[in-house]
Amino acid sequence: MSRETDEVGAAIAGELRLMDPGVRMSQSLVRQLLDPHFVEVGASGRRWTYEEMLAVLPDMDGSAEGGPRYEPSEMTGVLLAPGLVHLTYETVIDGHRARRSSLWRRQGAGAEWQMYYHQATPCPRP
Template sequence: MRAEANEVEEAIRGELRLMDPTVRTSRAEARQLLDPEFVEVGASGRRWSYEEILAELPEMPGNSEEGPRYVPSGMTGVALAPGVVHLTYETTLWCRLGEEAGWRMYYHQATPVPSQGD
């Protein structure tokens, strides 16, 4: 069970790194965290490929220490299989590509979340 908990913790660390403005503005750093077959479905419903997200990420919200930042709450995860972790707060799937490559985000779905008053 501890191995599964470690995998979830590693995926959460990767998720949080992708929210860091210094990573968002560095294609090289973001590339280390995204699977080459990465897919995202944005809050607008737009489907983003690996190359599209790497090209646009530096210009997207959350790319500045002074500007709005993503702050997740209630993030949890479950190991679906060895080397595959599903994180929830917004749907995200992480896969391990081996020891040297480490964990990479494979799929992300940006889901609009209503405010608590809605």
């Protein structure tokens, strides 16, 4: 595998972990996956900071074990620079579709990959 393939694969693995209800319910696991400077612009248009996301994530869609789950598709990524990956994909959750974009970064050799930025844009049903 190439370095780009390895780094994109690590970012995809992190993205998929953040969709797992068990991870979403655990602040310690989410802290491992979100960069302390994390910002999100959600599908509603609301801007979320790291602290705000930690506080509300357990109550958001996709967090309950028996509730609706994110169904990702067409996830692709590109290595923008060493330690910086851009992912794009679509999700459906509870009948709502969105196009998504995330930036994942790793600060230093041996550091964990963390989501630095995320944006969701609602899109019409096909």
